[in-house]
Amino acid sequence: MRRRIVAFLMGAGLVLIYMSFSPAQSSAEDIVFEHPAIPAQDGGDGDDINVTGDNSYCLLCHSRENFVLELEGGGQLDLHVSPDALANSVHYELGCVDCHGEDAFPHVGEPPTDARLYSIATTTICTTCHEEQGESLVDGVHARGLANGNLRAAVCTDCHGAHDVQEIEDEPQLAAQVCGTCHTTVFAEYEQSVHGQALLVNNDTNAPTCIDCHGVHGINTPTTAQARNRSPELCAKCHADEDLMEEYGITTNVFNSYLSDFHGTTVAMFEQADSNVATNKAVCYDCHGVHNITPADDSKSQVAKENLLTTCQQCHPNATTDFPDAWVGHFEPTAEDNPLIFGVNWFYRLLIPTVLGGFAVLVASDIFSKGRRARSGQSHAHTDEGGDNGDE
Numbered sequence: 456m457r458r459r460i461v462a463f464l465m466g467a468g469l470v471l472i473y474m475s476f477s478p479a480q481s482s483a484e485d486i487v488f489e490h491p492a493i494p495a496q497d498g499g500d501g502d503d504i505n506v507t508g509d510n511s512y513c514l515l516c517h518s519r520e521n522f523v524l525e526l527e528g529g530g531q532l533d534l535h536v537s538p539d540a541l542a543n544s545v546h547y548e549l550g551c552v553d554c555h556g557e558d559a560f561p562h563v564g565e566p567p568t569d570a571r572l573y574s575i576a577t578t579t580i581c582t583t584c585h586e587e588q589g590e591s592l593v594d595g596v597h598a599r600g601l602a603n604g605n606l607r608a609a610v611c612t613d614c615h616g617a618h619d620v621q622e623i624e625d626e627p628q629l630a631a632q633v634c635g636t637c638h639t640t641v642f643a644e645y646e647q648s649v650h651g652q653a654l655l656v657n658n659d660t661n662a663p664t665c666i667d668c669h670g671v672h673g674i675n676t677p678t679t680a681q682a683r684n685r686s687p688e689l690c691a692k693c694h695a696d697e698d699l700m701e702e703y704g705i706t707t708n709v710f711n712s713y714l715s716d717f718h719g720t721t722v723a724m725f726e727q728a729d730s731n732v733a734t735n736k737a738v739c740y741d742c743h744g745v746h747n748i749t750p751a752d753d754s755k756s757q758v759a760k761e762n763l764l765t766t767c768q769q770c771h772p773n774a775t776t777d778f779p780d781a782w783v784g785h786f787e788p789t790a791e792d793n794p795l796i797f798g799v800n801w802f803y804r805l806l807i808p809t810v811l812g813g814f815a816v817l818v819a820s821d822i823f824s825k826g827r828r829a830r831s832g833q834s835h836a837h838t839d840e841g842g843d844n845g846d847e
């Protein structure tokens with residue numbers, strides 16, 4: 456694959472060199488910098504230039520500080536490229552021409568007129584080699600945003616850089632920072648949440664970062680009916696994992712108890728029935744929030760005692776102060792928290808074995824006594840079977 460690209464680039468490069476050095480010696484006067492003495496300008500035919508050999512030809516001009524292009528659409532494009540940044544990047548083996556083609560000066564094509572449009576157009580540089588990421592990006596929210604004219608939606612270089620692309624190591628903190636550069640409001644909430652504090656302050660990588668919940672390149676719209684109905688599974692990925700949650704003393708019963716309550720049962724059924732209609736029942740984030748989740752006993756939490764009624768009232772507008780008490784939460788009721796429910800549960804726990812057990816005893820003794828009567832009526836003589844019988 457890469458060899459094909461290089462071959463293509465070499466072919467294209469030869470054409471470019473021909474075009475740039477033969478007929479139209481285009482306008483070096485337009486340029487805002489003082490032109491260096493390079494063979495192309497001195498000799499004229501350009502035969503002795505080694506554009507591809509290393510980066511030194513390109514860097515003749517592009518390593519200069521304060522080398523900028525005044526853009527037609529306003530603003531500037533910084534034409535300075537740091538050789539060190541490239542050398543320290545994951546692409547240290549690539550030359551300028553591997554990405555830009557053998558575009559000797561004067562460059563073919565019109566110079567960029569707008570910095571953002573230029574960044575968007577150059578995405579194709581990255582996708583020539585990274586097809587897979589390019590394809591999944593096309594299915595995501597950012598590419599769709601771009602297609603609909605939202606030029607602020609993310610492209611490769613917004614998240615990775617261009618000349619200083621770094622190797623991907625498992626750095627969930629960095630991922631959050633990257634998303635946060637544009638999603639500042641969400642980031643500000645997340646940073647204060649139980650998950651954000653764990654990750655960004657305690658460096659606890661068990662806590663979810665943006666991409667754990669949203670994915671990376673092929674991010675789906677998170678507000679669709681399907682995403683809403685499936686959202687409990689998102690939380691369950693960690694909150695149903697007993698080994699993980701044990702470390703924090705957080706009960707994993709939250710998921711099972713949710714599924715067995717009236718909200719969860721219907722959400723689960725809903726998803727099966729028609730995943731394209733959003734459930735109106737509560738999902739985890741209706742009660743806990745999404746990016747602003749805090750521990751249940753934190754006064755900022757939507758499920759803290761003092762805020763709980765307001766949380767329920769989103770959907771149960773007529774609920775009054777004692778309403779939340781009707782819901783036992785995620786826990787098995789205890790004698791202290793829910794004496795009544797606790798009592799009722801125990802009542803049944805005792806009653807059912809007692810009633811059924813008593814019934815079983817009655818039936819058993821009835822069969823037994825019938826059998827005994829029958830036997831003792833038949834033969835009084837054969838009493839050697841057992842002492843019990845014999846004793847009577």
Ligand code: HEC
Pocket residue numbers: 486487490491493506512513514515516517524534551552555556557558559560561562563564565566567
């Ligand atoms: C003689 C100086 C000079 C040399 C050598 C040079 N450039 Fe440029 N480059 C410029 C100038 C001036 C611009 C501003 C836009 C223009 O005039 O095309 C520019 C713009 C660019 C741009 C911005 C986009 C565009 O197409 O205008 C890229 C990318 C670029 N150069 C890459 C390279 C590469 C790769 C090489 C080596 C193969 C190279 N340059 C060699 C002077 C140079």
Ligand code: HEC
Pocket residue numbers: 510513514517532533534535536538541546549550551552553554555573574575577578580581612617618
């Ligand atoms: C891994 C591919 C890659 C390599 C290698 C690379 N570039 Fe670039 N370059 C890009 C991309 C992508 C952009 C567009 C960045 C943007 O503005 O979003 C770019 C932009 C530029 C620009 C326009 C100014 C800017 O930074 O946006 C210049 C000039 C440039 N490159 C020169 C060079 C030179 C000189 C080298 C070699 C020292 C080089 N590039 C190596 C991918 C590369």
Ligand code: HEC
Pocket residue numbers: 460545546549553554580581582583584585611612615616617618620621622623624
């Ligand atoms: C000429 C081919 C080529 C181009 C163009 C190119 N890359 Fe790469 N890229 C590579 C190679 C080769 C590697 C190192 C091998 C690997 O890990 O896949 C790499 C590695 C990476 C990595 C690290 C992957 C990891 O697993 O750690 C990222 C991220 C990346 N490139 C992003 C980009 C971006 C963004 C662009 C556009 C600015 C780009 N690449 C342009 C060939 C290319």
Ligand code: HEC
Pocket residue numbers: 578581582585588589592597609610611612613614615623624625626630633666671672
């Ligand atoms: C919205 C930000 C964002 C955009 C846009 C983006 N990436 Fe990434 N990319 C990331 C993050 C974050 C990771 C690290 C994922 C992880 O840690 O698992 C990553 C990982 C990668 C990797 C490593 C292999 C992999 O898939 O995990 C490559 C290669 C890569 N990106 C290339 C690209 C290319 C090429 C583009 C443009 C077509 C692009 N990325 C667009 C954020 C982005």
Ligand code: HEC
Pocket residue numbers: 596597599600601603605607608609610613614630633634635636637638665666669670671674675676677678
């Ligand atoms: C360069 C800025 C930028 C970066 C970086 C960025 N985004 Fe976005 N994101 C946007 C814009 C703009 C939109 C709105 C697109 C549209 O018009 O639909 C968007 C949309 C989204 C949406 C959909 C929002 C909705 O209401 O449907 C999600 C989810 C999202 N981004 C997550 C992420 C994640 C996760 C990351 C990091 C891996 C990230 N973004 C990085 C700019 C960015």
Ligand code: HEC
Pocket residue numbers: 631634635638641642645650663664665666667668669677678686689740745746
């Ligand atoms: C624990 C999972 C989780 C984490 C972590 C998470 N999100 Fe979200 N995000 C969601 C869910 C679920 C929704 C949909 C909420 C809704 O429908 O109201 C959402 C919605 C969004 C939206 C669109 C709606 C809005 O509020 O603007 C954006 C943008 C977004 N998230 C970006 C991010 C970014 C950036 C980060 C990291 C700083 C992040 N998310 C971390 C689960 C998460």
Ligand code: HEC
Pocket residue numbers: 649650653659661662663664667689690691692693694703705739740743745748749750751752
């Ligand atoms: C990638 C794993 C992961 C995902 C996904 C995740 N969490 Fe968490 N969550 C954690 C960890 C780890 C903690 C403990 C952090 C700490 O206490 O330092 C936590 C803590 C919490 C707490 C605080 C518990 C307490 O009272 O101390 C709540 C509430 C919570 N998460 C709800 C959710 C909800 C709702 C979702 C889905 C929208 C979700 N979490 C998704 C890992 C995750």
Ligand code: HEC
Pocket residue numbers: 717718735736737738741742763766767768769770771778779780781782
């Ligand atoms: C996102 C909306 C939403 C939120 C938030 C919500 N509920 Fe519900 N809840 C519903 C729906 C819808 C039903 C089903 C009503 C029906 O079928 O008649 C329901 C049913 C119930 C029922 C069964 C009895 C009844 O009234 O039908 C109880 C009890 C209940 N919820 C308690 C709570 C409590 C306590 C809270 C706050 C901790 C809460 N709910 C938050 C939507 C919600």
Ligand code: HEC
Pocket residue numbers: 687690691694704705706709710713718737738739740742743751758763783784785786
């Ligand atoms: C109807 C509102 C509601 C829904 C829906 C809900 N929760 Fe809760 N959650 C609460 C309340 C209230 C508390 C605090 C008291 C309690 O545990 O009952 C709590 C407590 C928690 C805790 C802290 C437990 C601990 O050990 O301290 C976690 C974690 C949690 N919920 C996760 C979830 C997850 C994951 C879901 C979805 C599967 C979910 N919650 C759905 C209201 C809700």
